[in-house]
Amino acid sequence: MPAYDFKCTECAETFEVTRSMSAKDDVCCPSCGAQARKVFSPVGVAFKGTGFHNTDYRPRPKEETAEPAPKTDAPACPAKTEGSSACAECSAAS
Numbered sequence: 001m002p003a004y005d006f007k008c009t010e011c012a013e014t015f016e017v018t019r020s021m022s023a024k025d026d027v028c029c030p031s032c033g034a035q036a037r038k039v040f041s042p043v044g045v046a047f048k049g050t051g052f053h054n055t056d057y058r059p060r061p062k063e064e065t066a067e068p069a070p071k072t073d074a075p076a077c078p079a080k081t082e083g084s085s086a087c088a089e090c091s092a093a094s
Contacts, residue, residue: 004019005039006027007036008035009034011031014039
């Protein structure tokens with residue numbers, strides 16, 4: 001059976017009670033006899049290994065690709081036509 005933490009509404013004493021999960025939460029303080037409320041606290045859970053969303057579906061690092069071509073400082077030729085490497089003016093200048 002699980003153990004639950006309770007806190008008294010009158011004297012603020014915190015105590016632990018072992019009871020079934022289906023039992024009602026009507027617990028009295030052992031010190032003063034007043035009604036006590038269940039205390040909720042965070043649970044430390046670590047999802048490690050396979051079978052969990054955060055390990056199976058997280059973004060993978062991208063594979064390294066070939067280095068990109070170096071950029072040229074020369075502006076693109078506005079008169080360049082499809083199929084040719086440069087226009088007549090650019091060819092004459094080189």
